[in-house]
Amino acid sequence: MNIKTQALSGGFQEPVFESQGVFRMLMNGMARPGTIHIITTDIGQPEPLGEAAGAIALTLCDHDTPTWLSAGLLKSPVAEWIGFHTGAPITREKAESRFAFVEAGVAPSSFGLFAAGTQEYPDRSTTLVIEITALGQGPALTLKGPGIQQATTVKLKGLPEVFPRLWADNRALFPRGVDVILTAGKSLLCLPRTTNIAFQ
Amino acid sequence: MTDLATYNFAYLDEQTKRMIRRAILKAIAIPGYQVPFASREMPMPYGWGTGGVQVTASIIGPEDVLKVIDQGADDTTNAVSIRAFFQKVANVAVTTHTKDATIIQTRHRIPEQKLAEGQVLVYQVPIPEPLRFLEPRETETRKMHALEEYGLMHVKLYEDIAHNGRISKTYAYPVKVAGRYVMDPSPTPKFDNPKMHMSEALQLFGAGREKRIYAVPPYTEVVSLDFEDYPFEIQKFEQPCALCGAQGVYLDEVVLDDKGGRMFVCSDTDHCEDRREHGHAGEMLAQNKEAAE
Numbered sequence: 235m236n237i238k239t240q241a242l243s244g245g246f247q248e249p250v251f252e253s254q255g256v257f258r259m260l261m262n263g264m265a266r267p268g269t270i271h272i273i274t275t276d277i278g279q280p281e282p283l284g285e286a287a288g289a290i291a292l293t294l295c296d297h298d299t300p301t302w303l304s305a306g307l308l309k310s311p312v313a314e315w316i317g318f319h320t321g322a323p324i325t326r327e328k329a330e331s332r333f334a335f336v337e338a339g340v341a342p343s344s345f346g347l348f349a350a351g352t353q354e355y356p357d358r359s360t361t362l363v364i365e366i367t368a369l370g371q372g373p374a375l376t377l378k379g380p381g382i383q384q385a386t387t388v389k390l391k392g393l394p395e396v397f398p399r400l401w402a403d404n405r406a407l408f409p410r411g412v413d414v415i416l417t418a419g420k421s422l423l424c425l426p427r428t429t430n431i432a433f434q
Numbered sequence: 435m436t437d438l439a440t441y442n443f444a445y446l447d448e449q450t451k452r453m454i455r456r457a458i459l460k461a462i463a464i465p466g467y468q469v470p471f472a473s474r475e476m477p478m479p480y481g482w483g484t485g486g487v488q489v490t491a492s493i494i495g496p497e498d499v500l501k502v503i504d505q506g507a508d509d510t511t512n513a514v515s516i517r518a519f520f521q522k523v524a525n526v527a528v529t530t531h532t533k534d535a536t537i538i539q540t541r542h543r544i545p546e547q548k549l550a551e552g553q554v555l556v557y558q559v560p561i562p563e564p565l566r567f568l569e570p571r572e573t574e575t576r577k578m579h580a581l582e583e584y585g586l587m588h589v590k591l592y593e594d595i596a597h598n599g600r601i602s603k604t605y606a607y608p609v610k611v612a613g614r615y616v617m618d619p620s621p622t623p624k625f626d627n628p629k630m631h632m633s634e635a636l637q638l639f640g641a642g643r644e645k646r647i648y649a650v651p652p653y654t655e656v657v658s659l660d661f662e663d664y665p666f667e668i669q670k671f672e673q674p675c676a677l678c679g680a681q682g683v684y685l686d687e688v689v690l691d692d693k694g695g696r697m698f699v700c701s702d703t704d705h706c707e708d709r710r711e712h713g714h715a716g717e718m719l720a721q722n723k724e725a726a727e
Contacts, residue, residue: 250443254495257455261493262552264462265636265651294459296452332456353580357460357469380465380612381651383632409614413463426463428612 241314244278246292256293260415263424268377268386270369273420280311282337286417287363288315294361295322295333302331302348302360304340331360338365338418341394345404345412356409359427364414367392369421376432377425388423390416398433405430444491445523450474454492454647458638461649466611467579468562473645483516484642486539486558493554493638494520494537499527501535506543506684506701513541530704542605544626546683546705549635551652557620559641562648564608564618584616587659595664604669610657611650619656625668625684630656675700676718678709 246252252275259271279288295301301322303313312335313324325331328347336342342362351359372391378384393416394400404411404427411427425431442448450472457471476484494500500520504513508530516539517528529535532545539556549555565575568586578584587608594602607624611617619630620639630637630650637650650656660666674681676697683705685698697718700706710719 250448251496253448253452254443254493257451258493258495260459261455261462261636264459265649294452294456296449298453299456354576355470356464356467357457359460361459380654381462383653409464409467413459428463428465 238314240280240311241318244280244288244315245319246275246277246289249292252289253293256289259422260290260293260424263415263422264381264413264426266381267379267424267426267429268382268388270388270421270423273422280315282306282310282365283312283315283335284338284365284417285420286422287335287365290363290415290417290422291316291322291333291335292319295320297321297323299332300325300327300330302326302328302334304334304336304342306337306340307335328360334360334362336362336364338367338392341396342400343396345400348412350404350407350410350412353410356411359410359412361413361415363417364394365417366390366394367418369416369418369423373434375434377429378432379426379429381426382429390423392418398431401425401431441523443496443524444494444520445477446474446488446491450488451492454488457647458489458492458649461638461647462636462651464615465650465654466609466615466617466648468646468648470645471647473642476642478515478519480643481560482512483539483541483558485640485644485647486541486556486642487516487519487640488642489556489638489640489647490520490537490539491524493556494524494526496524496526498536499529499534501529501532501538501704502540503538503543503545503702503704504541505686506545507703509703531708532704542621542623543684543701544622544629546680546700546702548629549633551634553635555633555635555637557622557637557639559618559620559639559646560643561606562618562620562639562641562644562646564606564616579615582614584610584659587616588661591659591661595661601660601664601666607666608659610655610659612654613657616659617648617650617656623669623684624658624666627656627658627666628668632656671698673698674716675706675709676716678706678714678719679716680706680709680714 348360368391414425457469502513502517504510532547541558606621658666
């Protein structure tokens, strides 16, 4: 399949109901940080975008949401696929992006250039969708914060080494800051800016 | 007869739903903060719950079971018409039983029965800004929230005590969410405030005319503002519900005649009916039975 046909193929079969289903997973995920949700629909997204990340793009992105892609995604058919299926403009400016997608194995060196919102409007911030190796395996982390009764433990494999430092910086900005959705293949897990993470 | 124009599932178009869904996700990520959104015209007047309806329409799916209450009652005009609206435009199952519902849209009450994990409570909000009656300018209230400057609210509560000897606010009683934002819990009686604290259910708030969405995630601290020497207190009722005998629930006063006759009954109709089905009877219910016999 050449690049053009890859960009035009896939997408939701039932856009209304499938996007509602994915949104409810995201809503429940944001409301209960650390819970793992599995996407069940087949969306035929091009490599190296994961199924869950692709489904998030189809559910939330449109012409109102400038979207930033990491270098690997930008030079793949993913940019055209997102453009064709959602209408979202691809931006190179992190600060103006509403959503940012990062492929596996690439660590953002800082969240600082992404939109963190303003003190008056902290909602005007980027949501980062970061692909990692696996959710539910690997080193255990303890999460605390709104949406979590006492504390919860999650296992994340392939989390970038710099992530603890990035998250500490992000927490310090509250109520400003970015929100993160970690994806691995078909599974996703949300980390809203309110979540405290204890790294072992 | 041919069908009239068919609507998209749950009435709203997909672009509107996406816009509202993005606002909901940010609202959950910043508990108690009011997210502006592009509220749409709905086929009902402002003040009838257009904000709550838009939130419900954006989250509801074919598997959901919807309950709608108005001041605790399932059978008042607002509740009946919104329930019928979603039956028509989304063809979803509806219920009056709190425990069977996955989404509960409410106007000004929280059900008496404790909500469970997985349930979503959607509030209809008339004025989302708790500081609005103290400071009419949006630019100023934004700044006060930004700087966490809530002194004015405490002054208002203090003046209440100076004038009346107690905090006289009985509904829309301001709360602080997760230790940061002061939030208007919508005009629920302050009786319901403790139910918001560490609730297992997700709580979403929609204000249609004012174009704001905000949220309280599950297991989140919701503290009613007060003073050490004047702690927050909820309403207490001297008598139990006249129909089901329930105590420790919120009661409505019903005037019976022009000679001062009155009764106090549960505001939560589902809770009251459920208790009566399980054999609980209040004073007036027993009288009715005797009269029938």
